[in-house]
Amino acid sequence: MAIHKGRGFACINYPIGMNLGGDPSQALVHSTPDGKFMVSLSSIDLGQGMKSVTRQIAAETLGVPVSDVYVDTADSDTGPHCMGSFASRGTHRVGNAVIRAATEARKALLEAAAEELEVNATDLETDGQGNIQVKGAPGRTITVADTAIAAQFKQGRTLSGRGIFLIPPSDVDPDTGEMTPVSCFAHAALVVDLEVDDETGEVSVTEINSAYEVGRALNPRLVEQQLIGGAWMGVSHALYETTEPYYPDRSHGPVDFNTYLMPGPGEVVNHNIAVLERPAEDAPFGGKGPGEMCANPVLPAIANAVYNAVGVRCDTLPITPEKVLRGILANGGARPQGAR
């Protein structure tokens, strides 16, 4: 009886969003009378950082400090339409809509400032610190706050913008079946090292090494956070969590956290991540977002590593000790595949 080491590899091309129905999202941007900007979305931040990233995108586009931008994702009844937070589409689709809305709002902001400074709006620039100045004449300047006050109380103008991002619809060619369901892909490669106990059938992941290409990492720490948490979930799906219809039948299904298995803090393994930045052309500031694919490649990599360790090919998930032991038994013993 022995512990066998195994290494498995997997890579992934992951579609960002889906092109069905154009996959639209909208954003509205408006300034408050004191020169702060509000971004209204119906896109939900469920912890992945939608609010942080759209805030950065809006601030960058408007040319104002991040601290002067608020993102409100409160309510799909009162907010502009969004398809939703799924399919890894948030950064790309919503980010693009925010850029458009913020661009329109910036135009209104510069026009209002131009009226106050009695210059042409095209001669103005923002310094990103809350000021608007005449290009080449930094002395002629007005704050964003004063511009907003003037727009609100003197000019009778809103500093606001609307934005929508819609992918051109792609129909299926009836002759060839050809279509373009996806316009933007992210990529990753991942290596899992693990150990298989051929007496108990237990699999323990020992290390994960991964490389992710997610366009530009708009918020590198958030990207890393997604990749760490997602890989944990991948390990959980590969080795622990059993979904419908359950084995051997539904009555064995988990009913609470006592019976629904997930790895705990004691099972955390070292995960080394390399993020490769290749800004995507049609993405907001080049960022595609890691999204769902942070969990996906872990599953096949673990399945491959189990095969590498003991020669058992598990083609259903999760890879339970029972499946590993039955596989070893059917093979007449563990068959380590060796290093390649």
Place this chain on the structure above:
Amino acid sequence: MTKKPVQFQLNGSPVAVFSDEGQNLLDLLRRGVGDLSPKYGCGQGTCGSCTVIIDGEPRLSCLTLAETVEGQHVETTNGLANGPDLHALQEAFMENFAAQCGYCTPGMLMAAKALLDRTPRPSRAEIVEAISGNICRCTGYEPIIDAILAASGQPTRRTG
């Protein structure tokens, strides 16, 4: 239903409320006192999101009969910050990106605080042990372990 008066200290301030018969502390804190910082995850002691500190010990408030805290000191996440000054653990959770959806966070913070109050420089194994009753679906635990290491002034896996 008979109501029972209960008096205890909540985050250093005296509280006097009536508890319903059989009411658990989580329910009393959230509905009776209005402290929404402890979260209801499972109501059966398996997730840790309702963790509070009672007389220095981490406790699952969903499994604690409310009337039993009579005369005791209860701490919740609401009491961690001192005005605008965040607790070292809150700062460290922020710096280490230890929360995503945040549902587990109050429980994690209280489990971690109970540990650090007892053991100011815990080992990684002690940290894992201290939060092993707290489920997190989002972070993969590593950033939380790092945050607790950082809050106790120790190097993290990230900072080496």
